[in-house]
Amino acid sequence: MPIFDAVDDYISEHIRDWMGELRALCAIPSVSARHEAIDPCAELVSRMLERRGFATQVTPTADGGHPIVFGRAAGANRSRKLLFYNHYDVQPPEPLDLWQSPPFDLTERDGSVFARGSKDDKGEFVCRLAALDAVRAVTGTYPCDITWLAEGEEEVGSPHLPAWIDQHESELKVDAAIWEEGGIEVDETPIVRLGARGLLYVELSVKVLARDAHSGQANLLPNAAWRLAWALAWLKAPNEKIMIPGFYDAVRPPTPREEELLREAPKGAAEVMEEFGLKELLGGVTDVNRAYFTPTCNIAGIGAGYQGEGSKTVIPAAAMAKLDFRLVPDQDPHDIHAKLRRHLDERGFGDVQIEVLGAERPGLTDADAPVVKLVAEIGEEIYGKKPRITPLTGGTTP
């Protein structure tokens, strides 16, 4: 029996076991934004690796960052080293009323599983373990040395990862790293993603009064919500042009090789329009992959004053907005932060505070690297279709 068939058989026979492991992992509400259930989740990830013969460490990060699970196992070919990256943290489950089943209780419905983290990224982690289990069961060993890095702050911009990597550089020397992203398109074509955008995530806040006031005094007292609305209107125009001076300075156009990949990549606009009930995409975008070469300024949340039912006549003393900027090659989040601060100051919004909640650089892999070719070949062998190579995706990875 060819090895792949034996691997497939093993997977079919043991699928319920891995589903049980995924259920247990998703049951831990490891919401990094709130520092919830982080340590028990890291411990479980470590135990799952140890069960597979990995030597693991759960290493703390500086300044109360979430621990990083680091594991290593030897394989048949000791001269090749492969790294898997995953993260065990998840986004907050809100808004709760849109969940059809409890967010941390893995539920099977219509042939799919639903739980926070069942995709992005606990599901991917368990899938990789399943693949390794099957290969080891069939061949008796792992094919090469394997290094595993699972962090707990991906969803908040991995603030402590760079310093940790600096400290562990020698242990991270590998031939290739497989990241969490990738996917299969609707037409079952596998996708190989080469790059991800960077991120600057900030919370803007402004406080103008000792306490909320009655709005009969709105001639007399400043209003934090107005201050914030005006500040936001200076950041991006309704035509989506970001108005921070110098914001686009480091942005470069796609290279000729990237242009080649963009021509081959699907346009994707129709699927996105259908998913979100739109007649057209923002600014008439028709090529989704090309659009990712443009940076963004997004309001992820805003809040001030009375938001309950009916009316309350109040002047909000404080207001806040959460903003994320997706950055493209070769933008630097720290440079963008400095430019944002200067712009707000120059426009008269020195009272608007900026707290940086996440900062990551964009990252790119060479489209012609050997590992890209290898992954593409394997993809074609398994799926029977030539994979599409995407130069840059909309999201961010550390």
Add this chain to the structure above:
Amino acid sequence: MPIFDAVDDYISEHIRDWMGELRALCAIPSVSARHEAIDPCAELVSRMLERRGFATQVTPTADGGHPIVFGRAAGANRSRKLLFYNHYDVQPPEPLDLWQSPPFDLTERDGSVFARGSKDDKGEFVCRLAALDAVRAVTGTYPCDITWLAEGEEEVGSPHLPAWIDQHESELKVDAAIWEEGGIEVDETPIVRLGARGLLYVELSVKVLARDAHSGQANLLPNAAWRLAWALAWLKAPNEKIMIPGFYDAVRPPTPREEELLREAPKGAAEVMEEFGLKELLGGVTDVNRAYFTPTCNIAGIGAGYQGEGSKTVIPAAAMAKLDFRLVPDQDPHDIHAKLRRHLDERGFGDVQIEVLGAERPGLTDADAPVVKLVAEIGEEIYGKKPRITPLTGGTTP
């Protein structure tokens, strides 16, 4: 013993009884914005009047509005009729963490009482009852016929009151009406307030997506929070100028008589600055009473997307803002609503919905009316200081 002394003695002897009545009234969380505990509160107000010999009716209003308590009692002089206006509803108690004691549990602290409604307006209602009780105990009767109107929607703009008044016009013919407002200044000078501003309270809302999306797609998808921020920035400029065409058309300057009153009225700026921790008032206002002759556009609340701790990279599908406009003579809330709608449409914000939650006209009493003179004379007799007559206040009354 002079009548006033006897009245004072009676009040001193019975103060704890009225405090008990106030405690019971404040215990009912009659939050009109949420339609909470409205009927039991109207019933209790009605019973409190009946206990004083009033013939009362709790009359429903159209379209599920909150009932109006209407009471009448005869007095010694049947040819004079005085109306008292109160409201039994209160504003929502949020933010709850700023309360030192439970909002619906009347608590005595540092010589004051604290509860939602203990001022504005349950406290004022009980004070009036106390005064009437004392006068009746001392003189055996009320001095004149008394009509009482207590409504349950003042805090949400009294939407059903105008239609009710149209239906009950004949029963409302009185010589004078005493409203809920008034006060004593820090220097113990009593204030007689002649007018109140009008109000237009609207909720703006916009929905641009079938559901929230990941912000990696911010190049592709519209963002409801951005739509709302841009729409708001078109309503009022940072110099506080309201940019709705025609908004100021009906605004008139103070009359010569109002100018005279404004000159006599205290400026009040220092007290407001101290209360809210400010170095100056908005736009350098120094005369608080004069500022009330200018209309306002106030953001009372705004909300969209993720507002919890930390970061969540989301594109909000929906966003809302609550706005109140305080209107001055001779602005009309329905006219302002129409102009707001037209302005949003013309600026490309036809997708921003407007729900009217309250609409009231400004109201003024002639400074030279006999009842104003009478109230001023009584004020001087009681407080030993000539009352200050304020032409217009910042708030709104039905």
